[in-house]
Amino acid sequence: MAAPPLDRGSVPDSDVPGLDVSGLRTWLDAAHPELSAGELGARLIAGGRSNLTYAIEGARIPLVLRRPPLGHVLSSAHDMRREHRVISALAGSAVPVPIAIDLVDDTETGEITGTVFLLMERAPGVVVARREQNAALGAAGVRALSVALIDHLADLHAIDPADVGLADFGRPDGYLDRQLSTWRRQLAASRSRELPALTELEASLGDVPHGARSGIVHGDYRLDNVLVVGSGEQPLVSAILDWEMATLGDPLVDLGIFALYWHIAELPGGFAGVVPSAVDPGAGYPSFTELLARYAARSGIDLPDLGWYRGFAAFKLAVILEGIHYRYLAGETVGEGFERMGSLVEPLARHGLEAR
Numbered sequence: 001m002a003a004p005p006l007d008r009g010s011v012p013d014s015d016v017p018g019l020d021v022s023g024l025r026t027w028l029d030a031a032h033p034e035l036s037a038g039e040l041g042a043r044l045i046a047g048g049r050s051n052l053t054y055a056i057e058g059a060r061i062p063l064v065l066r067r068p069p070l071g072h073v074l075s076s077a078h079d080m081r082r083e084h085r086v087i088s089a090l091a092g093s094a095v096p097v098p099i100a101i102d103l104v105d106d107t108e109t110g111e112i113t114g115t116v117f118l119l120m121e122r123a124p125g126v127v128v129a130r131r132e133q134n135a136a137l138g139a140a141g142v143r144a145l146s147v148a149l150i151d152h153l154a155d156l157h158a159i160d161p162a163d164v165g166l167a168d169f170g171r172p173d174g175y176l177d178r179q180l181s182t183w184r185r186q187l188a189a190s191r192s193r194e195l196p197a198l199t200e201l202e203a204s205l206g207d208v209p210h211g212a213r214s215g216i217v218h219g220d221y222r223l224d225n226v227l228v229v230g231s232g233e234q235p236l237v238s239a240i241l242d243w244e245m246a247t248l249g250d251p252l253v254d255l256g257i258f259a260l261y262w263h264i265a266e267l268p269g270g271f272a273g274v275v276p277s278a279v280d281p282g283a284g285y286p287s288f289t290e291l292l293a294r295y296a297a298r299s300g301i302d303l304p305d306l307g308w309y310r311g312f313a314a315f316k317l318a319v320i321l322e323g324i325h326y327r328y329l330a331g332e333t334v335g336e337g338f339e340r341m342g343s344l345v346e347p348l349a350r351h352g353l354e355a356r
Contacts, residue, residue, distance in 0.1 A: 016042045018052050018070055023111040028059065031102065035059045051080075051244060055122065062122035064098070066244075067113040070332055080116040083244040086216070087120070089164040094155045098123050098239045123239035125227030129276040131283065139284030140233040148237050149223060150291045153258065154298040156240075157215040157251040166248065172214030175249030180205055180312070187319045190326040197349035198322070201315050204356050209308055212250040213301075219245030221254045222261035223278060255295070256309030260317065262288045269347025274340050307356050314352025318345050 021042045029036045040058040042065070052070070056063035066080060084103040091097060099121040106112045126133075134142050161167050171178075184202060220242050227239045265277040279285050296303050325342030327333050 016044055016054065018067060018113060019044075019054055019065065020112050024056070024065070027104070027112055031104075035061065035063070035101075051242075056119075063101070064120045064122045065113075065117055066120070067115045067117040069327070079244050080118045082246060083242075084118050086166065086169065086243045086246040089166050089169075090156075090159075090216075093159060093164060095152055095159070096123075096237055096239050097243070098241065123227050125229040125238040127224050127226070128228050128278045129224040131278050131280050133278055134280060134283040136231045137235055138232060141231060141235050142278075142284040143286060144233060145223075145228060145235045145237075146286050146291060147294060148235070149226065150258075150294050151298055152226075152237060152240060153218070153221055153254060154295050156218060157254070158299065159216055161216055161248055166216060169216070169246075170248030172248045172250075175214070175217075175247070176208045176210070176212075176253075176312075179249070179253070180208060183316050183319050187322060190319070190323040192326055192329065195322070195345060195349065197346045197353065198315070198318050201311060201318070201349045201352045201356075204353060205308065205312055205315060207308070209250070209252075209304075212252060214248055215251045217247050217249045217251055218243065218254050219247065219257070221258050224261075224276065252304070252306060252309045253312065255292070255303075256306055256311075256313035257316075258291075259288050259306065259310050260313040262291070267347060267351050269344055270340070271344060271347070274337065274344065310355035311352040314348050314355060318348045318352070321345050321348065 019042055021040055024042070025036075025040045028040070037060045038058060040056055042057070043055045045053040045055055045064075052067050054065045054067075056065055066083070068080065081103060084100050087097040088100045091099065101119045101121060103116065103118055104112070105116045106114055107116065128134075128137075128145065137145065161169055187198070187202070218240070221240075225240065225242045226237045227241065228235050229238045230236050261277065262279055264275050265272045265279065281287065292303060292306075321341045322345050324333065324338060325345065328338040328341065
C-alpha cells in the first residue's frame with residue numbers, strides 16, 4: 001500500500017531530486033534510440049509519499065519514470081522489479097495497465113537515479129482524487145466509474161496467475177501470516193515513539209484468517225490509483241497504477257484496502273484535510289456495501305466478514321504513515337505536507353480497531 005497522495009500535480013522542471021535528467025537522456029539515446037528525440041525535461045509528480053514518479057517530456061512519446069523514495073526506505077514496499085513484472089504480465093489482459101518499456105538497475109553506476117527504476121509509456125487520463133472533479137462526470141459518471149473500479153478488481157482476482165506467467169510470482173500459502181509479519185517488521189524499522197492504539201491494533205490481528213482463495217493481489221487498490229479518460233456518463237479506466245506491492249495471495253486484502261480508502265475522508269483526525277478523496281455519496285458514488293455486492297456477483301462467490309481485512313488495511317497504512325514520519329524527522333522527504341502525516345497514525349489505528 002503506497003502512501004496517500006496530497007496532489008497529483010507536479011513541481012517545477014528545475015527541481016527534480018532523485019533523477020539526473022542528462023544521465024537519462026544519455027541512457028535513452030543508447031538503450032532506446034527509437035524513443036530519443038532531443039533534450040528531455042522532467043517533472044516530479046507530487047503524490048509520492050512513497051515511490052517517486054516523474055513525467056518525462058521531450059521523447060517521441062510521453063514517458064513516466066518510477067524509482068524508490070530517497071533516504072530510509074522499506075524495501076519490500078518499493079519494489080520496481082515486482083511492478084515491472086506484473087504490468088508486463090497483465091498487458092493485453094482484461095485489466096488495464098501501463099505499458100512497460102524497461103527496467104534498469106542503476107545502483108552501481110548512479111548515472112540516472114542510483115536505484116532500480118522503471119520506465120513506462122504514460123497512459124492517458126487523469127487521476128480523480130478531489131470532489132470538485134466529480135462535476136465533470138456527473139452522478140451517472142461517478143457511478144459508472146465506481147462500477148468499473150470494482151469490476152476491474154474482480155477481473156484481476158479471476159485471472160489464473162499461471163495463464164499470464166505469474167505462477168511463481170508469490171507464495172499463496174501462508175500469505176496473510178507473512179504479510180502480518182512483514183508489516184510488523186516494517187513498523188519496528190520505523191518506530192521512533194510510543195503508539196498505544198497502533199500497538200493494540202497490531203496485537204488484535206493475531207487471529208489470521210485461513211483457507212481463503214488465492215489470486216493476484218494489487219496491494220494498494222483505490223480510486224486515486226487509476227487513470228480515467230472521458231467524462232459524462234461513460235468514463236473509462238485507461239490504466240491501473242502503482243503495482244509495486246502486487247503478489248499472489250488472498251484477494252480479500254484488496255477489498256480491505258479499497259474499503260479503507262472509500263471511507264477515508266470520513267475518518268476523524270484530520271484525514272479530509274490531508275488525504276484527498278473524490279468519493280462523495282452526495283455526488284452519486286454508491287455505498288461500499290453495494291460495491292461488495294457487485295464484486296460478489298461478478299466473482300460468483302459469497303464474501304465472508306471483512307473485519308480482519310479492514311483492520312489489517314488500517315494497520316498497513318498506519319505503518320506506512322509512521323515510516324513517512326520517520327523519514328520526515330530525518331530530513332529525507334521531498335515536497336510538502338509530510339509534517340502532518342505522523343498525526344494521522346493513531347486515529348487510523350483506532351479506526352482499524354473499530355473495524356475489527
